[in-house]
Amino acid sequence: MTGYISIRNLHKYYGPFHALTGIDLDIAEGEVVCVVGPSGSGKSTLIRCINMLEPFSEDSEILVDGVRVKPGANLAKVRTEVGMVFQSFNLFPHLTVRENIMLAPRRVRRTRKSEASAEADRLLARVGLTDHADKYPSGLSGGQQQRVAIARALAMEPRALLFDEPTSALDPEMVGEVLDVMRDLARSGVTMIVVTHEMGFARQVADRVIFMDGGAVVESGDPADIFAAPKEARTRDFLQAVLDH
Amino acid sequence: MDLFETFFNLEVLQQSWPMLIKGLWLTLKLGIASIIAGLVLGLFLCLLRLYSVAPVRFLTRCYINVFRSIPLLVLLIIVYYALPFVGIRLSSFASAMAALTLVSGAYTAEIFRAGIEAVPKGQFEAAAALGLSPRQTMADVILPQSVRIVIPPLTNNSINVIKDTALASVVAMPDLLKQATQAQALAANPTPLIGAAAIYLAFLLPAVLLVGQLENRMNRGKS
Ligand SMILES: Nc1ncnc2c1ncn2[C@@H]1O[C@H](COP(=O)(O)OP(=O)(O)OP(=O)(O)O)[C@@H](O)[C@H]1O
Numbered sequence: 001m002t003g004y005i006s007i008r009n010l011h012k013y014y015g016p017f018h019a020l021t022g023i024d025l026d027i028a029e030g031e032v033v034c035v036v037g038p039s040g041s042g043k044s045t046l047i048r049c050i051n052m053l054e055p056f057s058e059d060s061e062i063l064v065d066g067v068r069v070k071p072g073a074n075l076a077k078v079r080t081e082v083g084m085v086f087q088s089f090n091l092f093p094h095l096t097v098r099e100n101i102m103l104a105p106r107r108v109r110r111t112r113k114s115e116a117s118a119e120a121d122r123l124l125a126r127v128g129l130t131d132h133a134d135k136y137p138s139g140l141s142g143g144q145q146q147r148v149a150i151a152r153a154l155a156m157e158p159r160a161l162l163f164d165e166p167t168s169a170l171d172p173e174m175v176g177e178v179l180d181v182m183r184d185l186a187r188s189g190v191t192m193i194v195v196t197h198e199m200g201f202a203r204q205v206a207d208r209v210i211f212m213d214g215g216a217v218v219e220s221g222d223p224a225d226i227f228a229a230p231k232e233a234r235t236r237d238f239l240q241a242v243l244d245h
Numbered sequence: 246m247d248l249f250e251t252f253f254n255l256e257v258l259q260q261s262w263p264m265l266i267k268g269l270w271l272t273l274k275l276g277i278a279s280i281i282a283g284l285v286l287g288l289f290l291c292l293l294r295l296y297s298v299a300p301v302r303f304l305t306r307c308y309i310n311v312f313r314s315i316p317l318l319v320l321l322i323i324v325y326y327a328l329p330f331v332g333i334r335l336s337s338f339a340s341a342m343a344a345l346t347l348v349s350g351a352y353t354a355e356i357f358r359a360g361i362e363a364v365p366k367g368q369f370e371a372a373a374a375l376g377l378s379p380r381q382t383m384a385d386v387i388l389p390q391s392v393r394i395v396i397p398p399l400t401n402n403s404i405n406v407i408k409d410t411a412l413a414s415v416v417a418m419p420d421l422l423k424q425a426t427q428a429q430a431l432a433a434n435p436t437p438l439i440g441a442a443a444i445y446l447a448f449l450l451p452a453v454l455l456v457g458q459l460e461n462r463m464n465r466g467k468s
């Protein structure tokens with residue numbers, strides 16, 4: 001079986017350091033996958049290889065909807081199809097909220113301005129930020145900024161979304177509003193790969209949970225199984241440590 | 246002899262005024278042309294310095310270091326007096342503009358580089374993840390943020406360029422300083438020199454104060 005996103009023998013080196021040690025992974029269209037694991041296990045590196053924010057070894061292969069991820073026209077196509085949401089939001093501070101959302105459709109898809117603007121307003125309504133379109137990012141709370149970042153990614157009508165710890169930089173009282181938006185997205189049928197420490201979210205929303213350690217996938221499966229009866233000792237230790245505190 | 250009559254002789258000033266204004270005009274033309282050409286050259290050098298292949302990056306770094314090290318006056322005299330030996334004969338204006346631009350471009354490249362490197366890596370990544378090309382990323386995301394950072398140092402550099410235009414009088418360009426020294430010779434009185442100094446100050450002092458304000462505002466914005 002090959003998935004909508006298909007990863008074969010993925011190796012990644014940072015200089016001499018072997019950060020990903022041969023990962024094989026298939027993700028079906030519409031699937032919601034949560035990636036968990038200790039700090040430094042390679043979770044960010046894994047999802048950043050999918051849209052090639054990190055280059056990876058030549059003999060590794062990543063396909064998105066059958067298109068091989070490699071520099072050039074392929075990568076441009078993959079990046080319009082796969083959106084990304086970062087831990088630190090990375091909104092463009094010199095643009096208003098609406099302009100942040102309009103930029104990529106305008107430049108990459110050459111959408112007409114009026115159309116892009118109307119679409120931005122629709123997306124803002126979807127993430128519950130209708131009244132904030134003309135503000136600058138610095139005028140928003142962390143939770144609001146992250147919801148704008150999600151709207152910005154959605155503006156390219158991606159079929160898959162990558163999330164790298166989207167709630168880790170937020171004050172606790174703002175985590176919920178972002179997870180609510182993500183829960184909504186998961187229901188909409190978009191493929192999602194979510195690196196997260198929010199075990200409650202993973203348990204409720206994920207179709208599959210992947211546990212990584214030392215640059216490899218140690219265990220993966222149905223969230224109910226992984227959380228209730230992890231097979232591997234390393235998974236057990238990790239979950240115990242996370243759930244205990 | 247009355248000191249005031251010597252240095253602030255209004256009659257002499259009045260007589261030499263048209264010459265000074267003619268010189269000022271040329272000084273401003275040279276300064277502004279060199280500033281603009283230096284900005285274009287600097288942006289170009291900076292992009293080569295950051296984003297081209299390794300050998301070009303190396304050559305660009307060499308250029309920047311050499312032209313930041315060479316005294317402007319030496320460069321100017323080489324352009325004006327030495328290049329004719331290899332058949333390149335530039336007017337005094339063109340020589341001065343060439344020397345000013347070559348040096349200003351080197352400084353400007355470093356200013357732009359600092360401005361680009363001050364933009365967080367996450368901004369490049371967010372733009373790339375959205376599918377923007379490197380060129381679009383620069384034009385729509387990075388440079389608009391860099392501009393705010395580089396305005397104070399660029400203004401500073403522009404002040405230096407205007408000041409350095411006075412060196413052009415060495416290659417007989419009738420700029421403000423040259424006109425003033427000629428008027429002084431004609432009138433046998435130093436007042437035109439004082440007048441020229443006052444005119445330089447009238448233009449540059451407000452610019453210096455403006456830079457100070459911009460820098461203060463930047464520093465306040467940071468915290
Ligand atoms: N740019 C880099 N240069 C060198 N080493 C890196 C770089 N980025 C990551 N690493 C190393 O690669 C390993 C995997 O990093 P990665 O960021 O993918 O981990 P992670 O699972 O996302 O951790 P965290 O939960 O802390 O975000 C770590 O050991 C890290 O130190």
Ligand SMILES: [Mg+2]
Binds near residue numbers: 043
């Ligand atoms: Mg990470």
